[in-house]
Amino acid sequence: MNKTDQMSFFGFEPGGVDKPKKAGRPRLVKPLALPLAAALPMTAPVFTALADASDAPSHSPADAPSNLPTQPESPHNLAEHEAMAQTLAQHPDFRVLRRLVPRSDYGAVNGRANRRVIVLDTETTGLDSQNESVIELAMLSVQVDAATGLPVGPVTVYESFEDPGKPIPPQITEITGIDDSMVQGQRIDDAAVAALVAQADLIIAHNAGFDRPFVEARLPVFAGKPWACSFLGIDWKKEGNGSAKLEFLASERGWFYDAHRAQVDCHALLQVLSSPLGDGQTGLSRLLAGAGQTRYKLRATGAPFEAKDKLKARGYRWDGDGRVWWCNVATDALLDAECEWLRAEVYGQRSARVQLEAMDSLVQFSRRSGLLSDRSV
Numbered sequence: 001m002n003k004t005d006q007m008s009f010f011g012f013e014p015g016g017v018d019k020p021k022k023a024g025r026p027r028l029v030k031p032l033a034l035p036l037a038a039a040l041p042m043t044a045p046v047f048t049a050l051a052d053a054s055d056a057p058s059h060s061p062a063d064a065p066s067n068l069p070t071q072p073e074s075p076h077n078l079a080e081h082e083a084m085a086q087t088l089a090q091h092p093d094f095r096v097l098r099r100l101v102p103r104s105d106y107g108a109v110n111g112r113a114n115r116r117v118i119v120l121d122t123e124t125t126g127l128d129s130q131n132e133s134v135i136e137l138a139m140l141s142v143q144v145d146a147a148t149g150l151p152v153g154p155v156t157v158y159e160s161f162e163d164p165g166k167p168i169p170p171q172i173t174e175i176t177g178i179d180d181s182m183v184q185g186q187r188i189d190d191a192a193v194a195a196l197v198a199q200a201d202l203i204i205a206h207n208a209g210f211d212r213p214f215v216e217a218r219l220p221v222f223a224g225k226p227w228a229c230s231f232l233g234i235d236w237k238k239e240g241n242g243s244a245k246l247e248f249l250a251s252e253r254g255w256f257y258d259a260h261r262a263q264v265d266c267h268a269l270l271q272v273l274s275s276p277l278g279d280g281q282t283g284l285s286r287l288l289a290g291a292g293q294t295r296y297k298l299r300a301t302g303a304p305f306e307a308k309d310k311l312k313a314r315g316y317r318w319d320g321d322g323r324v325w326w327c328n329v330a331t332d333a334l335l336d337a338e339c340e341w342l343r344a345e346v347y348g349q350r351s352a353r354v355q356l357e358a359m360d361s362l363v364q365f366s367r368r369s370g371l372l373s374d375r376s377v
Helices: 003-009 075-089 170-176 190-199 208-217 220-224 246-252 262-273 284-292 305-314 331-348
Strands: 047-051 094-099 116-126 134-147 151-161 202-205 227-228 295-300 318-319 324-329 353-359 371-376
Touching: 003 371, 075 324, 094 220, 116 170, 116 190, 116 208, 116 262, 134 170, 134 190, 134 208, 134 284, 151 190, 151 262, 190 220, 202 262, 202 284, 208 220, 208 227, 246 262, 262 284, 284 353, 295 331, 305 324, 305 331, 324 331, 331 353
Parallel strands: 116 202, 202 227
Antiparallel strands: 047 094, 116 134, 134 151, 295 324, 295 353, 318 324, 353 371
16 A cells, blocks of 8 residues: 555654645546556546636465456447546646556567566555564566666566454554455465565665565565665655655546555556656656665754754654654765754754764665764764
8 A cells, every 4th residue: 555645544644745735736526437457558538537626365466466447348438438538638627537557568678788676565464564464565576778767578466465363453454455354364475576576676665664674574585685765765846746645646647546455556656657757767767876875864963952943844853762863864965965054053063973874775764774873063
C-alpha cells in the first residue's frame, strides 16, 4: 500500500512534504469506475471527472493475488466513453483521470548498457519492523535505459502473501483488504526473491525507510543491495506537486487506481517514475544518478533550548531517546550550507560540534548505522 497513507492512519506523518492544500484544488465528482482488462492500452477510456472547486499460497507471477481490474468492456461502450472523456478534457473546468493499466512489457531492449531496478512494496501487520511482520510482498523487476531513463523490455512480477503467524489487526484489513483467510498457510518464496534481487542494480520503494527494515528482517538478501527512496529522493514539491503521496502523484499525471495493495502500488510507482520531471529527466534517472551519493544524518548536539522553534521550522526532528534535534541532508554541498545555518541561527556564531552519520545507499533507510563522526560548525 501507499505507506504514507498507512502511517497517517496510525497518526504518523512523514516529514518534509506538505499536504496538498484544499483551496483551489479540483473537487472529486463521483467516479465512473469501469473495469478493464490488463491488456487494454494506456488510453483506455475509464475516467473520473473532476469539477473545479469554484463550482462547488505463495504466488507465482501468473496467479499472484491482486485487486487489478479483470473484466473487459464492450467495444461500443469503450468508444462511447472515450468520446465522453475527450469532450470533458476539452472543458477548462474538468480534468479526466484514466484508470492506470499495468504494463507487462515496455518494448524492445536496445543494445546500450541498461540498469535493472526492482520496484518494491509491502503490506504489513503494523508500523514497527521489530515487532510486526510482512503479509504481502510485491516486486517489479525491469531494465532501465541508461540514456533515456525509461523502462525497456518485459517486466518480471513477483507477488506473494505470507502468514504472519498471528491475526491481522482489523485496521490493517480495513486499509488493505487482506484478511487472515487470504494469508493462511502462505509463505514468501525465499529462493525466487533472492534470484530477482541478485540481478538488480537498485531497489526502489516509496518510503523506503518503512519497507527496507521489514524486508531485510525477513529476507537478509536485501541488505546487500543499494536502495533509493522515491518519496525522499525526489523533491516533489519543487517539481510542482502539492504532495509526495503516490496516489496524488499518479493523479497529477492523469491516472487513478485501486490503491493499498502491493502489486498495483508498484505498477503505479513505476509509471510515475517513468514520467519526465522538470529538467526532462525521468524519476528513474534521478534515483539511479543519486544512488552513489552519501546522505547524512546531522545531529545538532548541544543546541540551546531556545532554538527549538527555529530547528522545528527548518524541518529538524526531535529524537527523544538521544535528546537531540536531527535532520537528513542529501549532499555534501547541502551539508556545508546546513552547518553554516546552524552556526549562525542556532549556536549564535559560537564554536560548536555536531555529529554526522554518513550513510551510503547500502545503509540508507535500513536500521543499520552509518559511519559516525564529529564536525565543527
